[in-house]
Structures are given as structure tokens and as C-alpha cells.
């Protein structure tokens with residue numbers, strides 16, 4: 001368990017949480033807004049432009065979120081929302097979905 005979660009859990013137990021426990025993010029394909037942990041995070045590193053699937057929280061870059069749904073992956077690619085993905089990235093996302 002990382003520090004951030006420890007802190008959140010402590011706040012939850014105290015009942016004085018100022019940090020929202022559910023972080024909502026929007027799927028780039030279907031537009032559904034849902035809990036961040038139910039989505040796959042796709043991050044493009046600012047410096048290297050490398051695409052990282054479900055990066056650790058210390059990675060900085062531009063994030064895109066997508067449902068764990070093969071239809072959303074297909075649509076995101078079709079709509080060119082994920083134009084920087086390599087075939088390896090797509091395979092990695094597919095493995096997370098299935």
C-alpha cells in the first residue's frame with residue numbers, strides 16, 4: 001500500500017477526508033464518467049513521448065482513460081483518440097481487458 005492510499009484510508013477512518021475517495025475520469029471512447037480505478041490509464045510521457053499503459057503515479061505526462069471494454073478500445077482507435085499507440089500498446093490494453 002502506498003503512502004497516498006494510507007493517508008486516504010486514515011482520513012476515511014477519521015471521517016475527515018478532504019480528498020475525494022472516488023476519483024472520476026472520463027472514457028475517451030464512450031464518454032462515460034466512472035471511477036478511475038475501473039479505467040485503463042494511458043499516459044504519454046512529456047519528455048520521451050513514450051506511451052505507458054497503467055503507469056505508476058510518479059509518471060508525468062498526458063493521460064487518457066478508457067473503459068475495460070473491447071468496444072471502447074476499438075472506438076477510440078477508430079476515432080483516432082489514441083493515435084500514438086503502437087501495436088504493442090494496443091496488445092497490452094487488450095490483455096488488460098480480457
Ligand SMILES: [Zn+2]
Nearest residue numbers: 027030067072
Ligand atoms: Zn468507454
